[in-house]
Each structure stands twice: as C-alpha cells, then as structure tokens.
C-alpha cells in the first residue's frame with residue numbers, strides 16, 4: 001500500500017509485475033459498476049450502485065459532501081472492497097477470485113493533496129515510479145519526464161524544488177507523475193480543492209488538452225459543478241449513497257430531478273438582490 005501511495009496510487013488491475021509494463025500502449029478502459037453495496041458498521045454508504053463509464057471518456061462524479069463519491073472511487077482502484085456487487089474493467093471482474101488478463105491495465109490516481117515528495121525535485125517526483133520499477137533505461141526515463149512535464153505545461157521545470165511550487169503547479173506535477181506510467185485509467189480526487197478560480201480554469205484546460213493526446217479513461221470526483229460541466233463528457237450525480245442522475249453536461253443542466261436542480265441552485269445562486 002505505501003509503495004502505491006508513494007506513486008500517487010499507481011498500479012495494475014491484473015498484473016503484479018509492473019516491470020513488464022508496455023509503456024507504448026495506452027487504451028481507455030471501460031468500467032462497469034454492478035449492484036455495488038458498501039457498509040461501514042451500520043452505515044450503508046454505497047447503495048446498489050450501477051454505473052457504466054465508457055472507454056476514453058471523461059466522467060465526473062459530483063454531489064455534496066459525505067454522499068459516498070470518494071468511497072466509490074476507492075472501490076474502482078481496489079482501496080476498498082464491496083460487501084456485495086462487482087466492478088468490471090473491460091468486462092473482467094476486479095474483486096473475488098484472482099483473474100488474469102493478457103493485457104496490462106494501468107491506473108493512476110491524482111490525490112487532492114497532490115502527495116508529492118517535497119525533498120525531491122519536480123523531475124524526480126515525475127520519474128519516481130519509472131525508476132523504482134526499472135521499466136526502462138535512464139535516458140528514456142529522462143525523456144519521459146520531459147515529455148510529461150511538457151504535456152501539463154511545465155516544460156523545463158524538472159530541476160525546480162517541489163516545496164517551492166504553487167498549489168496549481170503541484171497539481172500539474174502530480175498529473176505528470178500519474179501520466180509517467182501511461183495509465184489506461186486516470187482518476188482525480190477533488191482536483192480543484194484548495195485552488196483559486198484562475199488556477200482551477202488552467203487545470204481544466206490542462207486536463208482537456210491532455211485528452212487530445214492520451215486515449216485513457218478519466219474519472220473525476222468533485223464538488224465543483226462548473227468544473228465538471230466544463231470538462232466532462234458525462235456526469236453522475238450522487239446523493240445519499242445512490243446515483244440519482246447520469247447524463248451529458250447539457251442533460252445535467254436541463255435535469256428536472258429535484259436533487260440535481262437543488263445542487264445546481266445552491267452552487268450557482270448568483271448575486272443576492274439581482
């Protein structure tokens with residue numbers, strides 16, 4: 001677990017030996033959540049969740065605090081296991097009897113806190129997983145670090161100290177680190193928390209731009225409705241441990257579901273008196 005957290009929770013769904021990772025190939029994976037239930041003691045936190053996330057899409061899970069968004073995300077990366085139900089990655093179940101797959105499915109999570117090592121430089125943080133797993137030669141690792149930093153708008157910043165970066169830059173370094181393993185699935189937990197509106201906007205554009213060059217599936221958990229509406233192909237709204245609506249940003253905005261309308265109203269109230 002600690003090793004996984006060190007790399008921003010990077011791993012493979014079905015392969016233990018990541019040194020054999022094929023870094024050239026990235027393919028979006030589809031995820032199917034089927035009748036998922038989770039209890040913490042007496043509390044029923046996930047209530048019969050059914051959800052399909054399509055290969056290559058940017059999918060956001062929105063909703064108020066405490067509704068189970070993060071718990072659902074943790075199930076997708078196997079940090080939690082369900083009391084009942086299943087999650088399928090490209091049709092293969094991830095819980096229960098150990099399954100093997102000819103293909104390596106890599107995932108990587110970008111944490112709210114960015115979870116970088118302050119004692120390391122930007123480049124060292126980005127290259128951590130590649131060096132530890134020795135997936136390629138040092139010269140190629142340096143090229144990958146440059147390439148990934150370029151993708152998040154931080155070209156030439158590899159020698160900067162991580163401790164000296166702004167919150168927005170740290171977030172972008174954390175994304176570059178996640179991209180280093182060419183994940184088929186990238187997950188973001190509250191990516192805009194603690195960011196100001198301008199930095200949030202830059203981050204949204206970075207994520208959108210990444211989608212032009214990577215084919216991975218992107219799953220985002222956020223309270224930030226505007227951010228989700230701007231960057232997502234589809235959005236699921238969670239409330240009280242259930243999914244109350246799934247749709248495109250336009251469909252979510254037009255939704256007549258009172259819970260969705262209430263969430264939109266409270267987050268976009270406008271100016272009092274106008």
Ligand SMILES: Nc1ncnc2c1ncn2[C@@H]1O[C@H](COP(=O)(O)OP(=O)(O)OP(=O)(O)O)[C@@H](O)[C@H]1O
Nearest residue numbers: 040045063064065066067068069070071072221223
């Ligand atoms: N390990 C745990 N043990 C006990 N209860 C937990 C655990 N993890 C989460 N919970 C509870 O599950 C519920 C859902 O939590 P979760 O973190 O998924 O909410 P969320 O929708 O992501 O909200 P937030 O945005 O505030 O994190 C909460 O009531 C929380 O207290």
